[in-house]
Amino acid sequence: TQLLEQSPQFLSIQEGENLTVYCNSSSVFSSLQWYRQEPGEGPVLLVTVVTGGEVKKLKRLTFQFGDARKDSSLHITAAQPGDTGLYLCAGAWGNYQLIWGAGTKLIIKP
């Protein structure tokens, strides 16, 4: 059974602080995606990482795919209240389904 462990599951920090969310697995993924979801909406794709060691930046968000393509991290610099939401990682491993992490509920306090 494919598993994708995401941590932390809950994080509440002050505006301006930095944070990192992790997704780890013992399985190799062909790609890994990060989604963000706000209340009342469906998840929205932020980024897809495909190559081992790949780093992608989206404004203050930095995404990294592990060299072995088994893990990934999302780092937010100088978090803002608008970053509040549920962050989900999802791994693709060759069939049509995604393996989902447990999610990280992020609250940024002004």
Add this chain to the structure above:
Amino acid sequence: SAVISQKPSRDICQRGTSLTIQCQVDSQVTMMFWYRQQPGQSLTLIATANQGSEATYESGFVIDKFPISRPNLTFSTLTVSNMSPEDSSIYLCSVQTSRDEQFFGPGTRLTVL
């Protein structure tokens, strides 16, 4: 990308009744997915719906409880049958691109009394 709409956005239903959720995509897609999600938690895949064939259900989900239709490449429905309070959840449909990226509808928030 794809634009996906769902109806209804929310509903409150009585125990024992059924609700059909509609999912409309603005482009033709091969696979559509139905998920269930408790607020603030991750997604649980209910089934995968391919046009022209029966849906494939995940462990713990059965066709009698969650019948799915997929009459064409832009539309699908999920019915939650004989509902109980345990069915209260958010139901989401999604489509997947060739890059394995998924695009989601806004969800249907179901409350069963």
